[in-house]
Amino acid sequence: MISQKTITALVTAPITQNIALIRISGSKTYSIITKIFDHPLPEYPQKKPQLIFGKIVNSQQEIIDEVLLLCFYKPHSFTGEDVVEISCHGNLFVVQQILQLILENGAELAEKGEFTKQAFFNGKLNLVQAQAINDLIRAPSLQGAKLALHNLSPESQKELKIIENELLDIIATIKVNIDYPEYDGVEYLTGQQVLPRITKLGKKIQIIQKTGQKTRVYQEGLKVAIVGKPNVGKSTLLNALLQEEKAIVSPVAGTTRDIIEARYNLNGIPLILLDTAGIRETADLVEKIGVERTWQALSQAEIILFLVDNSGSWGSAEENIFSHIRDKNHLIIINKIDQGSKLQLPDFIFPDKICRISAKNQQLTELEAKISQLFAGDLVNSLSLYPYLSHSWQQAKLTSLIQQLQSVINELKKGTYLDALCGDLEIGYKLVQELSGKEYEGELLDIIFSKFCLGK
Ligand SMILES: Nc1nc2c(ncn2[C@@H]2O[C@H](COP(=O)(O)OP(=O)(O)OP(=O)(O)O)[C@@H](O)[C@H]2O)c(=O)[nH]1
Ligand SMILES: [Mg+2]
Structure with a gap:
């Protein structure tokens, strides 16, 4: 199903910027360009791409912009069709006018991925490459x-x-x-x-x-849920990893109500960190919904960071959370080690699953090393x-x-x-x-x- 359409779109982001790029691809490309460009074009077709400086003009010969054209000739282009890329000034009013002229002269606005689709149908790429x-x-x-x-x-x-x-x-x-x-x-x-x-x-x-x-x-990122009782320092940990005040931190138990998601690159491993509401029984309706969301995040995450407070103790609440994560990839993180008292963990927790941090003081080295270790077997070090x-x-x-x-x-x-x-x-x-x-x-x-x- 090779497309007969000539399509156009702004390739660069629709924002004010120094230079914007507009692409046209299809059989009408050069007939459109001839109508809106003030300089003669090289003889059609050429084997190699041609770079031409000139002006885009409207039907009254008013100058819209000074531009550079990069001209490709079928089949020697990304899409396999005649293609022209117009580098114009990145003012969105200018971009809009040029696009409008191209559309008025016979092109259609491209859909998402349509240039690559043309390339696929023209045999330039297979589906894996697309x-x-x-x-x-x-x-x-x-x-x-x-x-x-x-x-x-x-x-x-x-x-x-x-x-x-x-x-x-x-x-x-x-x-x-x-x-x-x-x-x-x-x-x-x-x-x-x-x-x-x-x-x-x-x-x-x-x-x-x-x-x-x-x-x-590597394409989607690894979901890492930070869970635990209220006030153990989950949001502080998120902020410490990101080095920004992304989540609200306070001494009030139950501060975080909703999932806070952030991307974080740990030694090349793309993580999607999920800060969650502290898990506890509560009569507060909003907090209750937050806790339900925590359980959902916990079930969907690939790694669970279970935070416990160094000054607290291991009780039935911890036991309950642990029973939900023991069969998943997890780490038990003892936070607030800057505080004197020391939490005793039960014997059934493997020492290699435990790490000690102070989120507040940004002492996170052990945690980062352990997350990397969890993932080490899955790293792709050489190309297959x-x-x-x-x-x-x-x-x-x-x-x-x-x-x-x-x-x-x-x-x-x-x-x-x-x-x-x-x-x-x-x-x-x-x-x-x-x-x-x-x-x-x-x-x-x-x-x-x-x-x-x-x-x-
Ligand atoms: N001393 C000390 N205090 C910490 C540490 N990490 C967090 N805190 C404090 O613990 C309190 C709670 O921190 P948060 O990060 O809001 O705790 P949370 O687990 O997100 O709490 P909820 O959102 O209510 O579930 C705050 O007063 C933090 O400053 C730490 O490593 N050491
Ligand atoms: Mg919080």
Whole structure:
């Protein structure tokens, strides 16, 4: 479904700034530019992009702005269409006028991600790469950006292609064996020969799935809930980590009522910190709602920081909170160690889960080291051969693919004939094609591209 539209959008943010960038892409690009630009354009088409200085003018030849045009010619552009990028002054009134002129002369306003969609339909990018563009723009950490950049590279696409070709080769040989049993030019495949090949493919796909799960955190961030009884210093801890007065801190128990969310980058690990209302029985309606939200945050978080007060004691309230977090990734944080008295923790708490801090005095080294440790096994230190398929739609397709191949493996082990398994293998092959976008569902594409920014 290659788009016939010529689309335009402001690529840079809609704010007052020094320079703004407007992009036009599609078959009418140069006919539009000829009408609104005061300089002659180079002969059409060119292989290399051309940079031209001149003025944007309206139909009365009034000057709207002095601009630089960067001209690309089909198919040598990001979208594969004729593309012109106009660098103009970043005054929004000027930007608006230029956009208006482009629209009046035949372009349509681009939807979110529509330039990338054009690139996808024109075969400039596969779906993994298209998704990676949005990931690169939105990654909440440098590592996330690196992983997205890896997914953009043609090298990272090779393994998916190898998997696809291997499945196709097996399916094609089985079909030839069925349709032309007398044909000598093609090897005769047996179940015993196919079994190790499918097993190897299954293992590869499992690695791709696991690596994708690990790297999800670099795209989305790791949810860390700070929980505990009122007044133990949860909000003080949030502020100390962020180095700003984000949450209200007071000696009044029950100060925080709602979840306060903040992003924090800990040694390259993108965390989403959630400061929560202190957990206690209360008759106060608003506080009660706050406590319910704390329980929700606790159940959704990937790491729980359970704060206890060094001057307090371990009682039934602590026991109750602990029973909800013991099976999750957690740390027990003894806060207020600047105060003399020392809390005794029960023996069943593992020492490596405990750390001591003073949020007020910004003594947090032990906590930061322990969070890093919790995550150490999941760090991605070197780039894999495979693309990182961390999005839920990619993970779902990988799960189906693994199940599909596993059922073929089970049948092969039972001695089922290959011709009976061809259909299952074809479903697997289609799933690999859906991952790369060779086969696609329109609805899924709409969801993926709707998460892009305007102008991308
Ligand atoms: N001495 C000392 N006091 C602290 C420390 N951390 C927090 N406090 C004090 O403890 C009181 C409560 O702190 P908050 O951060 O508001 O506690 P909270 O857990 O968010 O409380 P709620 O929002 O009511 O659940 C404040 O007076 C803080 O100054 C610490 O490390 N040492
Ligand atoms: Mg608080």
